[in-house]
Amino acid sequence: MYIIIVNPEAGQKSADKLFQKIQKEPLFKSKNCRSFYTSYKGHAEKLTRQLIEIHKEVLQCVIVIGGDGTFHEVINGLKENPEFPVAFIPAGSGNDFSRGISSSQDGVELFRSIVVTPQIIRVNHGSYRLQQSSRTGKRVFANSIGFGLDGKVVEVANNPLFRKWLRRFHLSSFRYIFALLKVLPKYKPIQVDLKIDGRKLSLGKASLLSITNHPFYGKGMKIAPGAHIMSPRFKVVLIKPLKKWKLLMFFLLVFTGQHTKLKEVSLMDAESVEVFSSSPLPYQADGQHGATFYCKIDKAEVPLTVMKG
Numbered sequence: 001m002y003i004i005i006v007n008p009e010a011g012q013k014s015a016d017k018l019f020q021k022i023q024k025e026p027l028f029k030s031k032n033c034r035s036f037y038t039s040y041k042g043h044a045e046k047l048t049r050q051l052i053e054i055h056k057e058v059l060q061c062v063i064v065i066g067g068d069g070t071f072h073e074v075i076n077g078l079k080e081n082p083e084f085p086v087a088f089i090p091a092g093s094g095n096d097f098s099r100g101i102s103s104s105q106d107g108v109e110l111f112r113s114i115v116v117t118p119q120i121i122r123v124n125h126g127s128y129r130l131q132q133s134s135r136t137g138k139r140v141f142a143n144s145i146g147f148g149l150d151g152k153v154v155e156v157a158n159n160p161l162f163r164k165w166l167r168r169f170h171l172s173s174f175r176y177i178f179a180l181l182k183v184l185p186k187y188k189p190i191q192v193d194l195k196i197d198g199r200k201l202s203l204g205k206a207s208l209l210s211i212t213n214h215p216f217y218g219k220g221m222k223i224a225p226g227a228h229i230m231s232p233r234f235k236v237v238l239i240k241p242l243k244k245w246k247l248l249m250f251f252l253l254v255f256t257g258q259h260t261k262l263k264e265v266s267l268m269d270a271e272s273v274e275v276f277s278s279s280p281l282p283y284q285a286d287g288q289h290g291a292t293f294y295c296k297i298d299k300a301e302v303p304l305t306v307m308k309g
């Protein structure tokens with residue numbers, strides 16, 4: 001049996017259109033696939049937790065049809081059963097996880113491969129904890145966690161009114177670019193203190209700090225060239241304050257990975273990162289935003305079992 005979790009809103013409803021095609025595929029019935037639509041933010045996580053408890057013995061894989069945000073929720077729903085196989089059929093607007101695992105197929109073809117001839121990989125994803133003293137409350141992320149500018153950009157990009165406005169003018173594909181242009185004029189660099197593998201770093205101010213499992217970010221920007229999803233270490237990308245025009249240049253260069261040539265950009269390897277801030281720091285994890293004073297990031301204890309095409 002396979003469980004398929006569909007976010008009908010992902011990718012301006014393209015996830016729903018794709019699911020309609022997959023549902024017509026004879027394998028959908030013969031492989032005993034059961035589907036569930038998400039109805040609100042956080043629903044995919046809740047559904048995954050409940051369905052795994054009920055069907056654990058007969059379930060082969062949880063398949064996600066949606067974007068990175070839906071995948072983020074599903075892998076967090078698997079936290080109690082971290083060895084359980086999961087698959088991602090990209091249908092969102094970003095789909096960076098798909099690039100991160102070098103998936104060569106998509107759509108119905110990918111569905112067929114997952115249920116007939118899956119390739120199984122173990123992915124070293126990340127975990128993060130937002131409160132210094134809390135032992136619980138660990139969450140996981142598939143792509144990256146970022147602080148500063150990208151936290152703010154994602155906050156704007158996720159705003160329902162902003163999304164609605166872009167949809168009305170058929171500009172949803174440029175959601176992050178418009179959000180960046182909106183945030184940039186008023187953006188002030190952040191003051192963060194960092195510990196990398198237990199060593200304190202004095203950084204002063206930074207525009208952006210990103211801890212990534214694989215190179216891709218915000219619809220294929222190659223923010224961390226050299227990062228690999230199977231690696232036990234993260235790439236830490238730190239961007240010192242840049243003049244506004246240089247920041248725009250950065251966003252042009254980042255699609256090819258050439259931004260690392262700018263003197264304000266540095267890349268480090270790390271197994272564990274701690275972030276401290278004296279004021280609420282905007283952050284994003286797989287495109288889900290928030291604000292925090294503290295965050296501890298490690299590789300997850302149990303790698304994610306991913307079925308891909």
Ligand SMILES: Nc1ncnc2c1ncn2[C@@H]1O[C@H](COP(=O)(O)OP(=O)(O)OP(=O)(O)O)[C@@H](O)[C@H]1O
Binds near residue numbers: 011040066
């Ligand atoms: N029925 C629903 N209505 C509105 N929002 C939903 C619904 N189901 C899930 N969501 C929320 O939609 C948000 C966006 O989903 P998702 O990230 O999968 O798609 P996307 O934004 O199009 O793609 P990407 O993250 O790859 O850019 C998630 O935060 C998720 O919690």
